[in-house]
Amino acid sequence: MAYQMDAHHAPVDPSVPLEYSTEDGQLKILGFWVFIAADIVLFSCLFATYVVLHNNTYGGPTAEQLFDVPGFVTETLLLLTSSFTCGLAIFEMHRSRLQPMIGWWIVTILLGMGFVGMEISEFAKYVGEGANITRSAFLSSFFILVGTHGTHVTIGIFWMISILIQLIRYGITAVTARKAFVVSIYWHFLDAIWIFIFTVVYLSGKVS
Amino acid sequence: MLPHYFNHLFVSGIDIYIADVLIILASISIVGVLTYFKKWKWLWREWLTTVDHKKIGIMYILAAFAMFFRGGMDGLMMRTQLAVPNNHFLGAQHYDEVFTTHGTIMILFMAMPMLIGLINVAMPLQIGARDVAFPYLNAISLWTFFFGALLFNLSFVIGGSPDAGWTSYAPLAGPTFSPGPGENYYLFGLNLAGLGTLASGINFLVTIIKMRAPGMTLMRMPMFVWSTLITSILIIFAFPVLTVALSLLSFDRLFGSHIFSMTHGGMPMMWVNLFWIWGHPEVYIVILPAFGILSEVIGTFSGKKLFGYSAMVGSLIAIAFLSFLVWVHHFFTMGAGATVNSFFGVSTMLIAIPTGVKIFNWIFTMYKGKVRFNTAMLWSLAFIPTFVIGGMTGVMLAVAPADYQYHNSYFLIAHFHYMLVGGTVFGVFSGLYYWWPKMFGMKLNETLGKWHFWLFMISFNLTFLPMYLLGLMGMTRRMYTYPPGLGWSHLNMLETVGAFGQGFAMMFMMVNIIWSIKNGERDLTGDAWDGRALEWATTSPAPEYNFAHIPMIYGRDAFWDRKYGKDKAKYTLKAKPYTPIHMPNNSGRPFLMAVAFFISFFGFVFEWWLVAGLGLLAVFFFMFSRSFETNTDHYISVEEIEHTESGGGRS
Ligand SMILES: [Cu+2]
Numbered sequence: 001m002a003y004q005m006d007a008h009h010a011p012v013d014p015s016v017p018l019e020y021s022t023e024d025g026q027l028k029i030l031g032f033w034v035f036i037a038a039d040i041v042l043f044s045c046l047f048a049t050y051v052v053l054h055n056n057t058y059g060g061p062t063a064e065q066l067f068d069v070p071g072f073v074t075e076t077l078l079l080l081t082s083s084f085t086c087g088l089a090i091f092e093m094h095r096s097r098l099q100p101m102i103g104w105w106i107v108t109i110l111l112g113m114g115f116v117g118m119e120i121s122e123f124a125k126y127v128g129e130g131a132n133i134t135r136s137a138f139l140s141s142f143f144i145l146v147g148t149h150g151t152h153v154t155i156g157i158f159w160m161i162s163i164l165i166q167l168i169r170y171g172i173t174a175v176t177a178r179k180a181f182v183v184s185i186y187w188h189f190l191d192a193i194w195i196f197i198f199t200v201v202y203l204s205g206k207v208s
Numbered sequence: 209m210l211p212h213y214f215n216h217l218f219v220s221g222i223d224i225y226i227a228d229v230l231i232i233l234a235s236i237s238i239v240g241v242l243t244y245f246k247k248w249k250w251l252w253r254e255w256l257t258t259v260d261h262k263k264i265g266i267m268y269i270l271a272a273f274a275m276f277f278r279g280g281m282d283g284l285m286m287r288t289q290l291a292v293p294n295n296h297f298l299g300a301q302h303y304d305e306v307f308t309t310h311g312t313i314m315i316l317f318m319a320m321p322m323l324i325g326l327i328n329v330a331m332p333l334q335i336g337a338r339d340v341a342f343p344y345l346n347a348i349s350l351w352t353f354f355f356g357a358l359l360f361n362l363s364f365v366i367g368g369s370p371d372a373g374w375t376s377y378a379p380l381a382g383p384t385f386s387p388g389p390g391e392n393y394y395l396f397g398l399n400l401a402g403l404g405t406l407a408s409g410i411n412f413l414v415t416i417i418k419m420r421a422p423g424m425t426l427m428r429m430p431m432f433v434w435s436t437l438i439t440s441i442l443i444i445f446a447f448p449v450l451t452v453a454l455s456l457l458s459f460d461r462l463f464g465s466h467i468f469s470m471t472h473g474g475m476p477m478m479w480v481n482l483f484w485i486w487g488h489p490e491v492y493i494v495i496l497p498a499f500g501i502l503s504e505v506i507g508t509f510s511g512k513k514l515f516g517y518s519a520m521v522g523s524l525i526a527i528a529f530l531s532f533l534v535w536v537h538h539f540f541t542m543g544a545g546a547t548v549n550s551f552f553g554v555s556t557m558l559i560a561i562p563t564g565v566k567i568f569n570w571i572f573t574m575y576k577g578k579v580r581f582n583t584a585m586l587w588s589l590a591f592i593p594t595f596v597i598g599g600m601t602g603v604m605l606a607v608a609p610a611d612y613q614y615h616n617s618y619f620l621i622a623h624f625h626y627m628l629v630g631g632t633v634f635g636v637f638s639g640l641y642y643w644w645p646k647m648f649g650m651k652l653n654e655t656l657g658k659w660h661f662w663l664f665m666i667s668f669n670l671t672f673l674p675m676y677l678l679g680l681m682g683m684t685r686r687m688y689t690y691p692p693g694l695g696w697s698h699l700n701m702l703e704t705v706g707a708f709g710q711g712f713a714m715m716f717m718m719v720n721i722i723w724s725i726k727n728g729e730r731d732l733t734g735d736a737w738d739g740r741a742l743e744w745a746t747t748s749p750a751p752e753y754n755f756a757h758i759p760m761i762y763g764r765d766a767f768w769d770r771k772y773g774k775d776k777a778k779y780t781l782k783a784k785p786y787t788p789i790h791m792p793n794n795s796g797r798p799f800l801m802a803v804a805f806f807i808s809f810f811g812f813v814f815e816w817w818l819v820a821g822l823g824l825l826a827v828f829f830f831m832f833s834r835s836f837e838t839n840t841d842h843y844i845s846v847e848e849i850e851h852t853e854s855g856g857g858r859s
Contacts, residue, residue: 026418027342027414028342031341034414037445038409038445041445041449042448042452045482045485049452049478049482056472056473056475057473058466133465134463134464136472136473137466137467137472137474140460140465144455144467162832165836
């Protein structure tokens with residue numbers, strides 16, 4: 001247990017949650033929040049681009065013709081549920097129960113994979129209908145905005161798998177707790193971004 | 209199967225061949241010298257793998273100097289071309305490439321890294337910290353910047369330089385009007401370096417928020433730390449916008465999307481907006497740290513505390529806030545309408561108020577002080593009038609109706625060179641002369657320094673003051689030649705003389721550095737200038753761990769108070785025993801990861817998807833392997849601390 005041998009990572013304050021218990025952990029969690037702020041700016045720019053360009057269909061398919069309600073509602077449910085199970089995993093972590101934590105962690109990863117799989121098949125379907133990224137400014141901005149979110153989710157899945165391995169290997173320590181907590185912030189953040197995509201892209205696209 | 213860029217991989221042209229030969233000769237001699245003196249191991253162990261913020265800062269400054277040379281050469285080539293009418297030194301295409309790389313390199317690969325370097329050196333010391341919050345990330349920042357700059361510079365000899373201006377306006381920079389890899393170099397080089405800058409911003413912000421020594425409240429921080437804090441916030445909010453703009457244009461160029469194109473519903477104005485939403489705050493990202501340096505230098509060499517500290521802080525915050533509200537002033541003439549232009553004109557002019565506050569505060573700091581005219585102080589003093597000239601002409605440009613006259617003229621070029629050279633570069637020089645002893649343990653020579661200063665200052669004004677006149681006389685920017693008889697010729701010749709004068713002045717600095725390494729006055733006290741802030745409270749150069757004991761702070765100007773304050777008894781450290789100091793391990797991974805990024809982005813530039821993909825895979829491999837690394841830190845033993853401290857920091 002290399003982690004526990006290292007005094008730098010030793011808990012400095014047992015009264016706070018494990019992930020905050022070391023100086024190093026506190027720094028990294030704050031740093032990650034700041035990164036999230038930067039990522040919000042990034043998504044804001046992509047949203048702005050989409051909003052500006054979403055009517056520029058150039059004779060190609062419109063949002064209303066393209067989007068399929070059961071599809072994007074299922075995607076939404078998968079991602080929202082995964083955010084919930086991720087929360088349950090962190091809840092179990094705070095109760096120091098490794099097995100249930102790992103269980104919920106795996107469920108989260110699977111739900112995330114389901115989401116990405118559905119998104120890929122949705123994109124493939126559009127491209128098959130000739131609605132690809134080169135067709136119109138609307139589709140360019142659509143694929144880039146939704147695709148950037150999907151890429152974030154994909155990275156999140158690989159990230160969570162690496163944390164899963166570390167949880168199995170080292171158990172719940174100050175370090176693994178901090179890492180799990182950070183990826184959970186990331187995951188909830190992606191969920192929040194998706195709510196905006198759901199509203200701004202899919203719902204508005206269907207309603208207009 | 210051969211990618212379509214393959215056939216114009218190598219650029220031809222006499223200057224390119226010269227560059228090729230010089231690059232090969234320089235590479236051979238570097239390899240030769242390192243091998244001859246058996247320095248490879250030393251280079252890798254002490255520098256390329258270091259996570260020490262001071263060494264990282266020094267490497268930033270070194271790389272920025274190399275870029276200063278490259279950007280300066282571009283400038284001299286332009287001035288040579290424009291010295292006389294109807295000149296044929298450079299062709300139109302070549303001229304476009306040269307002004308594009310000059311602007312890009314000077315702002316993104318010279319000014320910013322120079323300041324980030326100085327921040328790395330001084331800021332952690334000034335807040336009494338042992339390191340930045342994320343030392344490993346700091347190394348990643350350095351190497352992504354370095355390899356981003358390398359990628360950008362590679363365009364000169366492989367594939368061809370970008371030629372759409374440093375602002376890279378769409379649709380000019382799109383695939384139709386800028387075919388070939390040049391523009392891709394711009395997009396991927398900047399994006400790679402931008403990643404490092406964003407990471408630096410996060411790193412500095414968390415460092416300042418969480419790692420100040422006990423007793424250092426926000427309102428006790430040195431002004432340079434304040435300027436770093438505000439700059440970091442600007443970076444965090446501005447740089448993601450640049451990332452998005454560059455990535456969207458990359459999609460347009462590489463994958464045929466239509467964000468900024470003229471057809472299929474694309475909107476080139478989107479680029480202009482995104483670019484300047486980043487671009488205007490960027491102006492303050494490269495000027496606020498210079499303001500910070502000025503405050504430190506003027507305080508120290510006036511022997512007085514900074515006048516109007518709270519007003520200084522307030523004006524920094526006001527400038528930062530306003531900097532996000534003014535971006536449209538970069539395109540007043542693009543038909544936004546009178547209301548929009550008025551709003552952005554007025555918000556631009558407002559920035560003059562907090563800036564004026566700062567200038568008066570610097571002057572009041574000197575008032576009745578015992579001013580010492582060291583080289584560092586001279587640069588700061590020269591900053592004030594040049595910056596005022598640049599600022600006032602900036603207000604003139606902010607008058608939207610008048611801007612229809614100045615727009616794209618040399619008046620504008622003169623304005624921003626007064627801001628960026630007279631402001632940022634003068635501030636950087638001031639900071640370099642000021643912190644040189646802290647970085648290297650010796651002072652730079654004052655006589656040579658003053659030669660450098662006076663020659664540069666006079667040549668600078670000789671170069672850029674006539675540009676105001678030329679602008680009013682109708683000379684526009686980006687023109688590669690002009691006919692005789694317009695009354696422009698003499699002023700242009702004058703500017704060219706000034707430009708070479710600046711280059712000549714820089715040789716004094718180079719000679720100074722070499723001379724001082726051998727003969728410079730050694731700084732044995734750690735307090736070379738009778739300084740006020742904490743960086744002078746430790747040895748020069750500072751040991752790896754900065755402070756054997758973390759200092760306690762009871763007021764502003766912590767080190768000054770410890771030396772001369774009423775209650776300096778509070779500061780005298782009781783002879784506490786040393787305890788082992790915890791430090792991060794060196795790692796070669798940040799360097800290798802940046803190499804992987806470089807390979808990947810090089811693949812993207814030439815649309816070699818396999819290379820691009822494998823490079824990215826390697827990047828992810830390095831991230832993954834870091835996550836599983838357990839042995840990341842070590843302790844410096846008490847014996848080693850005792851040894852270092854008794855040797856005055858020099859081993
Ligand atoms: Cu501006």
